[in-house]
Amino acid sequence: MTDYDIIIVGAGPAGLCAAIETGKEAKVLVLDRKQEIGCPKRCAEGLSLRWFKKMNLKPKKEWAVQEIKGAELYTPNGKSIKMKAKKAEGYVLERKIFEKELAIEAVKKGAKILMKNQVIGAEKKDNEIELIVEENKEKKKITCKIVIACDGVDSLTAKMLGLNTKLDLKETDSGYQYEMTGITGYDENLLHLFFGTDIAPRGYIWIFPKRKGTANVGIGIGAYEKETAKYYLDKWIKTQDGLKNGSIIEVNAGVIPVGGFLEKMQADNLLVAGDAGHMVDPIHGGGIGIAMEGGRLAGKHAIKAIKENKFSEKDLSEYTKEWYKLSGNDLKRRLKGRHLLEKLTNDDFNYLVDSINVEEALRIGNGTLTKKDKTILFTKKLITRPKLLKLMIEYARD
Ligand SMILES: Cc1cc2nc3c(=O)[nH]c(=O)nc-3n(C[C@H](O)[C@H](O)[C@H](O)COP(=O)(O)OP(=O)(O)OC[C@H]3O[C@@H](n4cnc5c(N)ncnc54)[C@H](O)[C@@H]3O)c2cc1C
The missing domain is CATH 3.30.9.10 (D-Amino Acid Oxidase, subunit A, domain 2)
Structure with missing residues (x-):
């Protein structure tokens, strides 16, 4: 018998959504090394409406503190482009309140949360995981059937359990x-x-x-x-x-x-989600929504593993496949967009902004340029800028 079915390391958006997903159906423990959920925030706290819809979230004035209707982009030559909708396109959050709400929901679902509990060791023993956890300088051992590593960009848990999460x-x-x-x-x-x-x-x-x-x-x-x-x-x-x-x-x-997506987000008795699995948009660096979605998906697969009593790396590989279908493949396309953007000089950037429209810019970013876009871009708009044209052709060819 293990102490818990699932231990989630990290009480950020990924870990808390994994706990909400699993709390009802399994014995779940969430561990975090910080003393307060959501604090310090290490985040600009922007979350687009798309994620509210995907995660079935209703904005509350306590934590969705600023309604956002669009963006203003300022180019190197001092010009700006304003994209303002009539209705809300997203919100800036007060993350420490938002994440506490997620934590309360996770506990209502049945999960237990322990703060100031840092995971300092993890080892697979037979078909279970033993974590070494430090609380107020005292060490304790806690066992579980499966770990969901949601311990952020400096994740050590997944590494300790044999997954290569090295950042490029x-x-x-x-x-x-x-x-x-x-x-x-x-x-x-x-x-x-x-x-x-x-x-x-x-x-x-x-x-x-x-x-x-x-x-x-x-x-x-x-x-x-x-x-x-x-x-x-x-x-x-x-x-x-x-x-x-x-x-x-x-x-x-x-x-x-902002890239370097993991080929595998699973190992024996382990799933990884959120920043720990490099689940971040490579163009703007946003990761709250993607972490929440990743945490929820990891939770779904952890429950499946428990029901089927199957915890091998191979059994858990469906999780990675499903994540790539859900978000990972789009993010890979956006990574190409970032690689293009970082090759642009200030002059190229100013020229592009002057010559393309917002929809074209969004399709370049998303890697979804149509045949018609390409024809117009290559033969009309970029024809006088050979270096930029070459970059864009290389990008479109990939
Ligand atoms: C400057 C900056 C601005 C950003 N702005 C935005 C933005 O505006 N919008 C957006 O969507 N994204 C933004 N991001 C990205 C976003 O903050 C992350 O993608 C998001 O927080 C990832 O959530 P997570 O749950 O995976 O990880 P985290 O939120 O990092 O949570 C990980 C948790 O794990 C805990 N932990 C770590 N190691 C251990 C351990 N060994 N034992 C126990 N607990 C542990 C940590 O204490 C932490 O609470 C920004 C990031 C930065 C750095």
């Missing part, structure tokens, strides 16, 4: 962010994204509004850039009249796995 530095971004208040000069119903290789190499700066005069102001750049993400963000904020005199009420930093 080329597919990793560094994020740095201030939650600022007392700031002005931007439309609070839009996300604001600033591009340019000088201000944010291989990435962008964002303002994600959270109530009037308060916003998450952050940056994501390639992990191997010469200067740090903080350096670029501080430099840029000093140039912004509406921001430079604001106050910083929270500092967040984190690594974002």
